[in-house]
Amino acid sequence: MDADVSAQALERWLAALEQRHLANLTPSEVARALRALSSCYVERRAKLAHGGALDTAGKRAAFALFYAPLHFLVVREIIRALPDAGVTQIVDVGCGTGAAGAAWALEIGGTRVRGIDRNPWAIAEANWTYAQLGLPGRASRDDVTRLTLRSVPGSGVLAAYTINELSAPARLTLLDQLLRARRQGARVLVIEPIAKRMSGWWSQWEQAFEQVAGVAQEWRFAVPLPPRQWALGRAAGLDPRELTARSLWL
Numbered sequence: 001m002d003a004d005v006s007a008q009a010l011e012r013w014l015a016a017l018e019q020r021h022l023a024n025l026t027p028s029e030v031a032r033a034l035r036a037l038s039s040c041y042v043e044r045r046a047k048l049a050h051g052g053a054l055d056t057a058g059k060r061a062a063f064a065l066f067y068a069p070l071h072f073l074v075v076r077e078i079i080r081a082l083p084d085a086g087v088t089q090i091v092d093v094g095c096g097t098g099a100a101g102a103a104w105a106l107e108i109g110g111t112r113v114r115g116i117d118r119n120p121w122a123i124a125e126a127n128w129t130y131a132q133l134g135l136p137g138r139a140s141r142d143d144v145t146r147l148t149l150r151s152v153p154g155s156g157v158l159a160a161y162t163i164n165e166l167s168a169p170a171r172l173t174l175l176d177q178l179l180r181a182r183r184q185g186a187r188v189l190v191i192e193p194i195a196k197r198m199s200g201w202w203s204q205w206e207q208a209f210e211q212v213a214g215v216a217q218e219w220r221f222a223v224p225l226p227p228r229q230w231a232l233g234r235a236a237g238l239d240p241r242e243l244t245a246r247s248l249w250l
């Protein structure tokens with residue numbers, strides 16, 4: 001897929017997201033839910049491990065309409081900046097609505113994506129996202145801490161904004177799986193927000209990745225948010241001026 005085609009696909013997806021998620025909720029209802037969702041991510045981490053982030057229609061709409069496009073843009077920029085991000089297929093662990101894996105896939109020409117999530121709503125949304133973006137992709141239900149990843153050389157494994165939702169033992173299990181995927185020849189990309197609250201596990205992961213020649217990076221992109229996402233962010237009291245993230249790349 002060339003750059004123009006993927007830019008058009010992004011525009012169409014954003015418009016379709018608005019239609020879908022503002023059909024039954026007003027923008028101010030979604031902004032209120034976005035405030036609750038953001039506080040869940042920042043202050044009430046205990047709720048995350050039990051799926052509390054997506055437990056109401058408002059929070060699901062806020063996630064799909066605000067965070068998913070943000071994650072799409074962050075992943076797209078990171079993939080543009082990383083050397084050798086071309087892969088033959090992508091496994092997106094904790095795919096949510098599919099945005100992050102789709103961004104990687106679109107950026108490298110429309111690669112196949114396999115999304116995995118434990119949340120049935122997220123899986124349905126991810127399948128819708130792949131269809132909207134014209135990607136060969138399929139999401140299915142599984143617990144990423146229980147499955148065994150079998151990777152093929154040249155494929156990619158993505159964990160975007162997922163690891164921080166896991167319990168400490170589950171995180172360790174997934175770390176082993178990701179390192180094993182690398183040994184099997186996959187490229188591995190982990191993305192999380194830059195936040196003090198996760199400094200404990202992040203430095204442990206950083207060390208584990210660096211021991212096998214992985215790279216840890218922090219990112220700041222001056223990419224303007226699309227108008228709807230910018231307005232929702234402002235209305236929810238967030239500061240949507242720049243996109244930031246940190247990544248681990250193997």
Ligand SMILES: C[S@@+](CC[C@H](N)C(=O)[O-])C[C@H]1O[C@@H](n2cnc3c(N)ncnc32)[C@H](O)[C@@H]1O
Nearest residue numbers: 071094095096100117118119143144160161165
């Ligand atoms: C913050 S969302 C990120 C979604 C997506 N990766 C993105 O960047 O937009 C975290 C996702 O991880 C999923 N998740 C959390 N723990 C999981 C587990 N143990 N197994 C599968 N999915 C999980 C949640 O259901 C949620 O969809």
